[in-house]
Amino acid sequence: MGCEFSRLCACCCCCSIEPNGVIAKSHDVEKEEADEASDLPSFHEFSIEQLKMATSGFAVENIVSEHGEKAPNVVYKGKLQNQRQVAIKRFNRSAWPDSRQFLDEARAVGQLRNPRLANLLGCCCEGDERLLVAEFMPHETLAKHLFHWETQPMKWAMRLRVALYLAEALEYCTSKGRALYHDLNAYRIVFDDDANPRLSCFGLMKNSRDGKSYSTNLAFTPPEYLRTGRVTPESVMYSFGTLLLDLLSGKHIPPSHALDLIRDRNLEMLTDSCLEGQFSNDEGTELVRLASRCLQYEPRERPNPKSLVSALVPLQKETEQPSHLLMGITQGGAAAAMPLTPLGEACLRMDLTAIHEILENLAYKDDEGATAELSFHMWTSQMQDTLNSKKKGDVAFRHKEFKTAIDYYTQFIDAGTMISPTVYARRSLSYLMSDMPDEALNDAIQTQVISPIWHIASYLQAAALFALKRENEAQIALKEASVLEEKKNIT
Known part of the structure; x- marks a missing residue:
């Protein structure tokens, strides 16, 4: 791996990712998007009583958010009267004091419909209550499968698929004028009925009225956010880079530490030992190169979602295998x-x-x-x-x-x-x-x-x-x- 890694370190510092041209969407992808749009209802404004009924009065048993009941914004599993299962995010009472701003944001996000997203189906804005209603994803988060796995570690082919699907989700959002995503991390990626990874729509809306968008440790936030407190599309690319590190290492490694390992040509220390024999030097080198470019200090030097998709498509493996087989999940739950x-x-x-x-x-x-x-x-x-x-x-x-x-x-x-x-x-x-x-x-x-x-x-x-x-x-x-x-x- 030595000569491969020498080449890596040279390109990490001075090369930029050049897209291989625009990848035309296949008819299958276009059909998938059309099917997603036709299968989902249009954005709907719910009453608080409807959402109480859906969650059995916001019962503790229905809390599904990773951080538990005491999180500032709690996510519940619910079931609407038409039996559709939904995820309902309930903001704390100090969030979104301007009801008009909340409704405008929710309606805008609610217009998005894509198979790479856990799409927003509706909202509720009554009195002090602010809630979002999205598609329910039954197979938990990337964090659970990557960091806290119980049966088997996530396969390399599936990790590459997660990276591609996430890039495609961000590319779609960017094309629809929603390039900002708040606090992109492994808890924001969820798995649907078929175990396909999707990006939660909740991150497309800011978390609170003070604009603090990064709830994770400051060691993982983009440098410009620490300087200005603002999120930009380039900040999202930095967070994408931290996710690539997560996928490669199976751990949540601070970017500064990861970049030190890369500069020291220590790819072995950066790679999840569970992946031994599952990928070639070239594949590991390319993923580290992508992560390094996303983690550039200067925002303008980071790639955009379209170039990420272009770089990730050729890396895909076992493309004929359904996600639920790669994940070891019984289809349908x-x-x-x-x-x-x-x-x-x-x-x-x-x-x-x-x-x-x-x-x-x-x-x-x-x-x-x-x-x-x-x-x-x-x-x-x-x-x-x-x-x-x-x-x-x-x-x-x-x-x-x-x-x-x-x-x-x-x-x-x-x-x-x-x-x-x-x-x-x-x-x-x-x-x-x-x-x-x-x-x-x-x-x-x-x-x-x-x-x-x-x-x-x-x-x-x-x-x-x-x-x-x-x-x-x-x-x-x-x-x-x-x-x-x-x-x-x-x-």
Whole structure:
């Protein structure tokens, strides 16, 4: 590797990356972009109530942001009424005091539609609330797969694909007038259903009103940001260089240290030992050269996204291999390979009698704390009437007198003195038995609001959606129910 590295050090200091001309998009890429645009809804402004419903009241169980519940801006997993899974970023109350500025920014980012982005689907701007709604990416972040892997380290071919897809995302954003990206790092790259890497749209909007865009350690920020506190398109290229170092090393190495290793011709110290034998000297040399150019002190000496794409395309390996195979991820997520339980099978077959038997046998064992609350309130006559409504509803439900069960369960719910997810679940099935699928779906959703991780709620949503002939949404709900049930059985 010695002579290759000598050549590298010479070109790192004095050569610039010359694009090999504009790479024309293939018909496949153009088709992929067209399909992405047609599959996604147009930008939508949501109410806070809709997003509360989607996240079960912003339940802690639905927090998916890497930094946890105490982060200034928390990201939640949510599910809209049409069963589309979304990521919802909720800003702290001091961010975006100017509602008009927030809406203008969100609408502009919401016009972007590209398969290399986790696209922005909508926002919410009510009172002090500022939220963004984006596509949900189920396979976590690059940081998780690169730094905290559990099964296998990321393959070299996949690392090169991440670099290319990220460059293509930045090139697309630049072509649409959105060249600024705030705090580009390994947490901003997420993986979709097919395990393809995508750039989170959240970074296309600034993080806070004071314009501080780099939440990472200052050792990783562009030199000009430390001088001026401002982000420029060239700053994004510097951050891209730090990501190339991450991909090469499998660690988050400060750029100054990495450049010292490069100047000392110590490529071995810079390379992830897990990659041994997976790439040639030329490939390693070229990636280090790209990183070095991106990390130039003077912003004007850094490449632009188009030249990065041109340089990364020839490096790609195993291009016919789908990303999910390179990543060792089962396509469609864990539920796709998970066998259905008896309840899942009953929902899939729309065997309502079998669902009824399972719910009857389950009784109220999943109503946590309900029994203690009932005994405490037994002495009030109003509570006694409410309990009697529930008991009569249970008798009717057991004897399959579903219209009567609906009436009594409705009396219990309308009294408002107690909340029982099981009552909502039983009334949901009673509605299904009475050929009222819309009402059944509403009750199933309400069940999930009360008890966000209860698998029964998702199973009933699936059954109601099958009854409404909404097959795709029903399959999504069924998979989600299977995952929740599996988690419950493990714990």
